[in-house]
Amino acid sequence: MHSGCAGLSNLTFKACCSTNVPFLCPSSHLVSEAKEIESLRVQVNELSSQLNDLTSSVTVLTSQVSELSSKVSPTVPDDALPPQILPPVTQQRSRFSPPLQSSWVAKNQRKFNLLFCGVSELPHRTMYHDRLRLDLQAVYSSIESADQFLVEILIKDCVTVGKYDQQLNKPRPLLNSSRDVQSKHASLCLPNGSPLYIKKVLSKEERLLEKVVLQERRKLITSAVDLFSIKVRGTRLYVNSRLDGQAEATTFLQHPSLGDAAILHNLSSQNSPRQSPDPSIVPLESPIPPTNSASTIPAQTGQD
16 A cells, blocks of 8 residues: 555554554545445446336336237127026125035045055155155055056045144054046955055044944943954944944934843734834744634744
């Protein structure tokens, strides 16, 4: 720097240069900053002019687009429009309201869905694509092993059901949606010894009925009833091939036992012998047809 601008002698200037803090001429430093500021001012002016040019160009293009739009789709007067048949007021919906889901639409969407349970789940925070690829491979391998002649398996979607929880000991089920009936039927036939098991996707009402039946089944198991004698068929529960009860709404209707049915049958036959029996009561034995027109054999009442 110029030592003369600051009024320093050569000896003093050399002493200043030997220190850790370099000597800067104030006058030369201000001149350098002034030049930098001037160059920045020029650049800002250039950018402002370019922005103004772009704004004017955008305005022109917008007007041109508006003219082209008016030429492509000319407006039609209301008198020239065909008459529209509006639905009743009760059927009109706001455009912001979600579409109504009827029961048959929901059932139609679930008819190709199956739940694959027992598929090992990857660790938390695994990439979505990696998790989806491994889930699809598990489903594919289980179905292909069940049907070797199936050439192509079409899977529409495969997602994990439920929220992740580290405290869960078993993996979450996979909701598999097939594209056709063939692939769904192949999924229903898993080989023996497979770690997977398949459940059908039920509606909310069907899940409530299944919950009631399974609760009653657990009661029978805890009351020392043989597990292999208990069978669940839909909403009905059988013990030793005999109907034990049926789930309706949120309750379990117990079916009358053989003794109760005999007592009710005897009471009904004594009180109103000519009245037809109650169809809800299962008769102990089938009625014996008469041997001839003159004599009949009375039905057994279960008493000696």
